[in-house]
Amino acid sequence: MTTTTAAPTRIKEVGYISPRRQRVMGIVFLALATMIWVFFSRTTTGQMVTTFVMSPGGADPTPDLIFNTLPFLNVLATISAVIGAYQLVRGFHGKTNTMLGILAGFFVIAFLAWGAADKSLNLAGLLKVAVVRAVPLTLGALSGILCERSGIINIGIEGMLLAAAFTSTVAASLSNLWVGLIVAILTGALFGWVLAVFSIRYKVNQIISGTVINIFATGMTSFLSAKFLQKYQNLNSPGQFPTWEIPGLSKIPFFGPILFSHNLFVYGMFILLIVLTIVLFHTRWGLRLRSAGEHPKAADTLGINVNRTRYIATILGGMIAGFGGAYFTLGSVGRFDEVMTAGRGFIGLAAMIFGNWMPTGALGAGLLFGLADSLAGKLTILRIPIPPKFLEMAPYIVTMIVLAGVVGHTSPPAAEGTPYEKE
Amino acid sequence: MTDNKEMTPKPAEGSVKPEKAAKPSALNIFFEEVSRNSLTVTILAILTGLLLGGVVAVLTTETVYSSFRTSFGLGFREVFRVFGITYSALFTGSFGQPDVIRAAIASGDWQQINVAFSPFFESLVQSTPYILAGLAVALGFRVGLFNIGAEGQIFVGALAAVWAGTRIHGLPPLIHAPLALLVGGLGGAIWGFIPGWLKAKTGAHEVINTIMMNYIAFRLSEYLLTGFLKDPTKAHPISATVDTAAWLPRLFPSPNRFHIGFFIALILAYLVYLLLFKTTLGFQLRTVGLNPNAARYAGMNIVKNTVLAMALSGLLAGLAGANEVLGVNRNLGVAFSSGYGFDSIALALLGNSHPLGVVLASLLFGFLRNGALRMQLQAGIPIDIISIMQAAILAFIAAPGIIRTIYRLKEPKEESGSPLLTAAQKGQVQ
Numbered sequence: 064m065t066t067t068t069a070a071p072t073r074i075k076e077v078g079y080i081s082p083r084r085q086r087v088m089g090i091v092f093l094a095l096a097t098m099i100w101v102f103f104s105r106t107t108t109g110q111m112v113t114t115f116v117m118s119p120g121g122a123d124p125t126p127d128l129i130f131n132t133l134p135f136l137n138v139l140a141t142i143s144a145v146i147g148a149y150q151l152v153r154g155f156h157g158k159t160n161t162m163l164g165i166l167a168g169f170f171v172i173a174f175l176a177w178g179a180a181d182k183s184l185n186l187a188g189l190l191k192v193a194v195v196r197a198v199p200l201t202l203g204a205l206s207g208i209l210c211e212r213s214g215i216i217n218i219g220i221e222g223m224l225l226a227a228a229f230t231s232t233v234a235a236s237l238s239n240l241w242v243g244l245i246v247a248i249l250t251g252a253l254f255g256w257v258l259a260v261f262s263i264r265y266k267v268n269q270i271i272s273g274t275v276i277n278i279f280a281t282g283m284t285s286f287l288s289a290k291f292l293q294k295y296q297n298l299n300s301p302g303q304f305p306t307w308e309i310p311g312l313s314k315i316p317f318f319g320p321i322l323f324s325h326n327l328f329v330y331g332m333f334i335l336l337i338v339l340t341i342v343l344f345h346t347r348w349g350l351r352l353r354s355a356g357e358h359p360k361a362a363d364t365l366g367i368n369v370n371r372t373r374y375i376a377t378i379l380g381g382m383i384a385g386f387g388g389a390y391f392t393l394g395s396v397g398r399f400d401e402v403m404t405a406g407r408g409f410i411g412l413a414a415m416i417f418g419n420w421m422p423t424g425a426l427g428a429g430l431l432f433g434l435a436d437s438l439a440g441k442l443t444i445l446r447i448p449i450p451p452k453f454l455e456m457a458p459y460i461v462t463m464i465v466l467a468g469v470v471g472h473t474s475p476p477a478a479e480g481t482p483y484e485k486e
Numbered sequence: 487m488t489d490n491k492e493m494t495p496k497p498a499e500g501s502v503k504p505e506k507a508a509k510p511s512a513l514n515i516f517f518e519e520v521s522r523n524s525l526t527v528t529i530l531a532i533l534t535g536l537l538l539g540g541v542v543a544v545l546t547t548e549t550v551y552s553s554f555r556t557s558f559g560l561g562f563r564e565v566f567r568v569f570g571i572t573y574s575a576l577f578t579g580s581f582g583q584p585d586v587i588r589a590a591i592a593s594g595d596w597q598q599i600n601v602a603f604s605p606f607f608e609s610l611v612q613s614t615p616y617i618l619a620g621l622a623v624a625l626g627f628r629v630g631l632f633n634i635g636a637e638g639q640i641f642v643g644a645l646a647a648v649w650a651g652t653r654i655h656g657l658p659p660l661i662h663a664p665l666a667l668l669v670g671g672l673g674g675a676i677w678g679f680i681p682g683w684l685k686a687k688t689g690a691h692e693v694i695n696t697i698m699m700n701y702i703a704f705r706l707s708e709y710l711l712t713g714f715l716k717d718p719t720k721a722h723p724i725s726a727t728v729d730t731a732a733w734l735p736r737l738f739p740s741p742n743r744f745h746i747g748f749f750i751a752l753i754l755a756y757l758v759y760l761l762l763f764k765t766t767l768g769f770q771l772r773t774v775g776l777n778p779n780a781a782r783y784a785g786m787n788i789v790k791n792t793v794l795a796m797a798l799s800g801l802l803a804g805l806a807g808a809n810e811v812l813g814v815n816r817n818l819g820v821a822f823s824s825g826y827g828f829d830s831i832a833l834a835l836l837g838n839s840h841p842l843g844v845v846l847a848s849l850l851f852g853f854l855r856n857g858a859l860r861m862q863l864q865a866g867i868p869i870d871i872i873s874i875m876q877a878a879i880l881a882f883i884a885a886p887g888i889i890r891t892i893y894r895l896k897e898p899k900e901e902s903g904s905p906l907l908t909a910a911q912k913g914q915v916q
Binding site for chain 2: 271281412466
């Protein structure tokens with residue numbers, strides 16, 4: 064069944080923006096500017112003042128940021144309009160996506176400034192929570208990237224997170240946190256191996272392999288939790304990794320507490336991000352791995368063992384998911400609850416797509432989705448008349464829009480999803 | 487529909503051509519497909535999956551270990567006891583207790599007979615959403631589409647049906663119930679239409695989009711059930727009870743919940759069969775599924791067929807949700823579906839994406855699910871064991887190689903991974 068005959072020979076032009084896309088993006092930019100003006104500026108009066116609290120705990124010396132809302136919003140709207148007009152007329156070409164990111168950022172800031180008009184919003188706290196919420200999403204996305212870059216679609220991330228969350232809890236309760244963490248990573252590796260065996264050895268449709276993992280992990284963890292964890296509470300008290308302040312860095316005003324006053328999992332996310340970027344894009348091994356996902360036949364011709372590469376990538380991807388799974392229990396709430404991942408694995412999948420199968424993109428998407436998640440909790444406090452549930456939908460909707468190619472273009476690995484067989 | 491040979495534009499021998507002189511019956515087509523798919527492997531996969539459930543039950547029972555510590559013989563006796571209680575609870579829970587049924591028939595009291603047989607009918611009730619959701623996924627498979635969003639479509643179907651059932655008043659039952667069912671189906675159809683349209687127009691993969699649509703549906707239902715559709719007299723998020731006029735009639739007195747939804751599901755299964763195998767449209771749909779390129783060369787409209795297939799698939803899943811709401815629960819709580827949509831992927835595969843196969847697979851899962859409820863009460867085995875069994879069955883069906891290895895079966899002439907998927911799903915044609 065084949066395989067290689069099917070691998071589409073698509074050429075990816077780097078940095079090229081078609082005239083049609085340039086215009087579409089220009090219109091999108093202008094629409095964002097108009098929205099800032101119509102929704103935010105027009106509903107703000109001249110006397111309104113926005114207060115952003117700039118330290119998460121409030122005890123930090125960073126002073127609050129206080130400014131007049133209306134002028135600030137007008138400036139943002141004007142800059143956005145100028146960028147939009149330039150994009151429409153001349154175009155930013157290779158920088159288009161960067162500009163889109165900047166404008167999206169403007170829109171979020173405008174939204175926050177408008178929401179906190181005549182009120183006080185703890186901006187630092189919001190961002191700090193966003194970083195924390197981004198951890199499972201980004202780790203899920205990194206796991207997906209590693210698998211999919213090698214040609215194996217991994218929609219079993221959700222199941223891997225859940226299974227690792229469970230095993231880490233039990234292991235950490237029986238011994239200590241570090242053992243729990245290692246068990247979580249091994250659990251992820253096991254599930255990654257299963258995914259690989261199904262997809263490579265038995266050539267099962269990879270979507271189905273992932274679905275099997277999801278159904279099995281949900282069933283098994285719920286079963287064992289109902290059977291044992293509720294009866295023996297001591298199996299469900301793993302404790303939590305403490306917050307480690309990074310000396311020096313955590314004292315940076317505003318950014319210090321947001322980025323450098325977290326537990327192991329946040330730092331792990333950043334380290335994995337850097338490692339993965341270097342390994343995938345700056346080493347020979349990474350090049351080989353990506354070639355297995357883009358054009359396995361060519362890779363094979365060059366002497367790369369495609370299936371072994373895929374096995375290794377999928378198992379490593381599973382380990383990252385396992386690490387992410389431990390976050391839910393050892394890094395967040397300190398106990399296991401049934402189906403506690405609540406679809407985070409699938410948002411991770413969305414973050415992977417949104418980030419265009421790039422580690423840094425995945426982090427960006429993870430942070431954005433984490434911010435949406437974090438903000439959803441603040442809406443009611445700020446009395447913003449948007450139902451929090453709608454904000455929680457945002458990651459999914461945004462992903463669908465991106466996938467449709469309206470505001471961006473995604474390029475998945477060309478040969479993902481197809482088993483490879485030597486001819 | 488699977489071997490390489492069949493991935494040509496030419497339809498598979500006999501079974502496919504709609505206007506052939508000698509019309510093959512539904513059963514013939516089914517058995518032909520099942521035997522080609524090797525019935526033995528299917529049955530062994532089911533049995534192995536069920537057995538695995540028992541093994542998990544034994545391995546997680548503490549008394550087994552304590553008995554083994556006392557003596558080896560005692561341990562083995564305990565193993566068999568746990569096995570026995572597991573499967574007997576599964577059986578009596580899904581079919582009814584034989585002695586109770588015998589006594590009820592002997593007494594001749596109708597209500598007693600009704601109660602005695604109610605586990606059996608409850609299993610049929612549990613099968614009903616499975617049939618509809620399984621048909622939804624199966625229809626998608628036939629057209630080469632992976633509708634992993636049945637769960638979300640079920641939710642939206644249920645929401646729409648609850649809306650029609652609680653906000654429209656004063657209609658006679660003969661109109662209100664079908665209307666509410668239809669509104670539910672339409673809700674699901676919209677939820678299927680969107681990813682279908684995106685796939686056809688932009689090439690966005692329907693797997694990702696249906697997953698996203700699932701979560702949008704979950705959040706939407708949480709939003710509506712805490713606001714617009716919430717029963718104001720209740721503290722927790724739950725909808726008001728549907729008007730009695732919109733209820734799907736139950737055929738027997740309480741506690742028997744058997745309602746006409748089961749027959750609706752069977753009729754729909756037959757209609758899907760007719761559509762797929764007896765109409766030109768169905769021929770087109772399946773051709774698109776088997777070989778989109780060939781379909782395009784033959785002048786078939788890929789966009790239309792893709793969108794239509796996803797909308798129909800969503801319609802069926804939406805009906806599954808509406809059916810549950812109008813026939814069983816009669817209101818809608820937050821976590822009402824509990825994974826029918828994901829199980830339906832297993833159903834479609836197990837039934838070889840054929841309506842009759844889906845019905846049989848759904849009956850199996852329905853009886854399992856109902857039996858597991860009793861297992862939970864009687865043997866203290868959490869109901870989630872069903873998911874473990876289902877995952878195992880799905881894995882074995884999808885990877886027949888595993889079953890062949892375990893039971894040392896001979897390889898078929900053309901072994902090719904999962905034999906159940908069409909060309910498009912194998913990623914051969916983008």
